[in-house]
Amino acid sequence: MTHKQLIAVAALAAALLTFIGGVQADSGKITNPDNNHSYQRFDTLVTWEAARTACASLSGHLATSTSASENTWINTNMASGIAVWLGGTDAAKEGTWQWLTGEAWSYQNWASGEPNNAGGGENFLMMNFPGKTAGSWNDYGGPGNNSTKTVAYLCEWDSPYTCDKDCPAPFVKNEFWTTKYGPAAANIVLSKSNFLACSSPSYALCYYSGPPSSDPNVQSLPCTVSPTDPSVADCRCPVESGASYVDINSIRNTEAYIETIRTCGITGALCKNMENEKSGTALLTAPVCDYLQASADGTPMEPKSEVISTFSTVQISGYHLGQTDCATPATYAGCMTASCTYELDANNNKTGFAQCKCPLYTGPYQVGQNRASCDAGSGYVWSAAFAPNPVQLSAPTPKNK
Structure with missing residues (x-):
């Protein structure tokens, strides 16, 4: 822009x-x-x-x-x-x-x-x-x-009028009120101030999801085009806790988006973010941070979600540092604030991973690993960000769990 x-x-x-x-x-x-x-x-x-x-x-x-x-x-x-x-x-x-x-x-x-x-x-x-x-x-x-x-x-x-005030707000998908680069969840990287600093008991980290890894020391985080809905990808993402970041341009819930830009400004500069969080100045916490759990004041980020996909650097040591810029437009998964459910084992216990439904987009994009191949392979897509002017996301590693 x-x-x-x-x-x-x-x-x-x-x-x-x-x-x-x-x-x-x-x-x-x-x-x-x-x-x-x-x-x-x-x-x-x-x-x-x-x-x-x-x-x-x-x-x-x-x-x-x-x-x-x-x-x-x-x-x-x-x-x-x-x-x-x-x-x-x-x-x-x-x-x-x-x-x-x-x-x-x-x-x-x-x-x-x-x-x-x-x-x-x-x-x-x-x-x-x-x-x-x-x-x-x-x-x-x-x-x-x-x-x-x-x-x-x-x-x-879409319901009869039965409440005068303090009523739970229904989910309204944020498809129009975004930047010119695309609808919410495309994870548009414009500046570090766009990445609002939050903290939550759990979040899904889809930043490294994509094709199967050729490195045996790196866990498999496949991201495949859904066989039942070709507009989304099914991405496996680890579940983390603590500090993470939400891209202000990629908030999928309209109510959360409006509350956030009202408080933080259109770029996020008025709230605690990746650029100013170490300044020592008392900063506002973005309203979207309250939407990162399955329910916030009666309103989830998205219905049926158990955990929300955000961004952090807690696993950066296990991957190649830096990013790969893929200038040729291609299909990728935009997982920022995507809806996820916990992955369960045969005994119905949480595995430490989540399955996330990430909308698919087409355009030039940025992969969260250096020396990655832009060709994800047949049936696979990268979890990536639309990056017209690539920005290096080198935030300090948040404390994990």
Whole structure:
């Protein structure tokens, strides 16, 4: 990321977080009896990205409309005569619309002549464009001159409204609110300040996972493309405890990500991190550190996870020091904050290892060992980091157990 881009991202984040702190509801929270979901409209005019982040900060998501009956209910009860953002986008691929929640795009209610991608950059879904049929959809907002398009927005919660405050937040996968290099878990190495210092009773260390080792003195940590889901790798990773690091750009839980950048800044510089932890100055601990266990205040980093993959140097003596930069784009596993389960032996005892589900990415990457072959071999992938400008991660070795 260029210096100008970093400044732009930081400015945008600051603006959005200022907005998040003062959102005002302009409708009550109402439950749809057909699906038992709750909805609330906010009439502050914001961009689609700001609306998405605001809903996530409230532990919800931009509303989806997946059937004619739901669309009618939303228009009648929540958005009658009011233009609102919904949680649809074709930003990933022009013309291929998808819901933020991952629900099937099986229903649509486009206004006449829509979507038309006016100006070559309308990537987001809104309902009730002025002058269009009530409840109909329009593509609106996006890059370039469209980036500042603002309307009201509608948040949705996938459960009835039963709690006023201090409610456990549901898991919302962080797929959009990241850097330009890719979604969360790609483990994007930009600077040492991105690596937030945490401490936890247990974490999975996938930094050295990949193809089988040719060194008999090095434990086997295979990382293979999943036979049941080609979008992830099944990686075997040792379980450690104590100090470790979390890449701020690779936090898979939206709630944890928003809390963390609000406290630590967009680069992580305001919290204890790999760059400043030895300065002797009292530093804030990043909020994401509270999400590294199976449950943190009722909210796990990801449902069904027993342990979370982070980074440390506790095993560095067993591997070649340094890194290997693989400039030719190829498939790799991004294991930062990936969801893992404990590996058990025949007697149902923990083996000291975890099995982690690491999303697969394509691009130039950096392997956590020197003199490693970038060719992992058939069926195998490296657990690696996307590194447009490779950074040497030479943190002091944390105390182990």
